[in-house]
Amino acid sequence: MTTLYHLPFSPFCRKIRLVLSEKRIEAALVEEKPWERRRDFLVLNPAGLVPVLRLSEPALTLADSTAIAEYLDETHPEPPLMPQDPVERAEVRRLVGWFDGKFHAEVTANLLYERLYKKMKNSGYPEGPRVRAGMNNIKLHLDYIAWLAERRTWLAGERMSLADLAAAAHLSSLDYMGDVPWDHAEPAKDWYLKIKSRPSFRDLLADRVIGLPPVKHYTELDF
Amino acid sequence: MTTLYHLPFSPFCRKIRLVLSEKRIEAALVEEKPWERRRDFLVLNPAGLVPVLRLSEPALTLADSTAIAEYLDETHPEPPLMPQDPVERAEVRRLVGWFDGKFHAEVTANLLYERLYKKMKNSGYPEGPRVRAGMNNIKLHLDYIAWLAERRTWLAGERMSLADLAAAAHLSSLDYMGDVPWDHAEPAKDWYLKIKSRPSFRDLLADRVIGLPPVKHYTELDF
Structure with missing residues (x-):
C-alpha cells in the first residue's frame, strides 16, 4: 500500500x-x-x-x-509529466523552482501561511504588512502566468507538466480563501479553469477547514 | 561559448x-x-x-x-552526478532539496547573507539574533552530514553526486568567514576534505571579497 x-x-x-x-x-x-x-x-x-x-x-x-x-x-511514466527533451525538461524544472521558491516566498508564505495556517494552528492573527505584500505580489505573478499562458498551451510548453501542477497547487490553496484576483489576468484564469476541471483536482476541492468555509467559486468549474 | x-x-x-x-x-x-x-x-x-x-x-x-x-x-553524462536507479535519484534530490531549502533557510541566510552579503552590498550590520541562530543551526546540520558520512561513501550513496556538490557549495562559502565549526563533527570534516581536494574546487577557493580576507584554513587541504 x-x-x-x-x-x-x-x-x-x-x-x-x-x-x-x-x-x-x-x-x-x-x-x-x-x-x-x-x-x-x-x-x-x-x-x-x-x-x-x-x-x-x-x-x-x-x-x-x-x-x-x-x-x-x-x-510511472504514463501520462508523462516531464518532457523527454533536456531543454524542455529544464524549462519545467525552472518553473517548478519558480513556484515552489519565488512564488512560495512572495505569495504563499504571506497569504496562505498568515491567513489559513495561523487559524489552523491557532497561533495568532495575520500580520497586515505581510498580507498586503502578498496581495501585491500575487498580481505580478498572475501577470507572469498570463504571459506564459498566452504563448503556450500549458505553462512550460505544449503538454501539461509538473510546472502546471506546482502552480495549480499553490493557486488552489490560495483560492480557498478568495486570495486570487482572477479578474486581474484573464489568460491566467483560463489556464486555471482548464486544470481545475481535471478529475485529479476533485480531491483537492473537497478539502475543508473547520469553521472556515471556502469562498463560493472555490469548487465552481465555471466562475 | x-x-x-x-x-x-x-x-x-x-x-x-x-x-x-x-x-x-x-x-x-x-x-x-x-x-x-x-x-x-x-x-x-x-x-x-x-x-x-x-x-x-x-x-x-x-x-x-x-x-x-x-x-x-x-x-553531459560523464562523469555522472545523478545515479541511474530511481530510488537513488530520489535520495540525491531529497538531499539537494535539504541543502538548498532547509540548510539555506536555517544556516546560509543567517550567516552568509548577514555577514558576507551585507558587507558586499554595503547594507548595514549583521543582526545578532540571526547570526546566533545560524551558529546553533549549523551544528545540527553538521551532525546530520556526519551521520550520513559515517554510513555512506558520499552523502547520497556510493558515488559522488549533486547532493555532495550542493552541500559543499553552501559549506565552502560559509567556511570563507570561518563560520563552520568543523571540529564539532569529524566525519563531516573528513567528507569535506575529500571533496575540497578535488580539482573542481580550486576555482572556488580563489574567490575573494575585497577588504575581507578568508580565514587561514579556507584554502588549506589539510586543516
Missing part, C-alpha cells in the same frame, strides 16, 4: 496528490501536522516536512516534493 | 561552477549582482536570480540551479 503523509492545504503536498491522481496511483492520505514534530514522523523525514510518501513494494520512504514528483514520473 | 552569470559566494552558483568543472565544460564567468536588478539580466531570467547559464550551441538560456544542474547532467 502507498501512503502519503500530507497537510491538506500545503501546496507541496497538493502537487504530489495531483501527480498521484494523474498517474492513477492509489494512495492512502494521512494528515500530518508538521509543527507538532511527531517523533515517529521525524524518523520518516528528519527534515520534519510534508509531503512524505511511503511505498510498500519496494519498501521505501521518500521525502521532498521535487524528489517524490520526479520519482513518480520516472517509475 | 558558454557563459555563467553568477555571484561568487552564492551557493547556488557554486554548485553550478562545480558541476561545470567536474564535467570539464568550459564557461566564462560573468559576475552579476542580482540586487542591482539590471534590465538586461532580468530579460535573461525574470526571476532576477543567479545562476543563469547561456549556451551558444544550441542558443539557450537556462535559469534555476536545479534545472541547470540536471540539464548539464542529462546532456
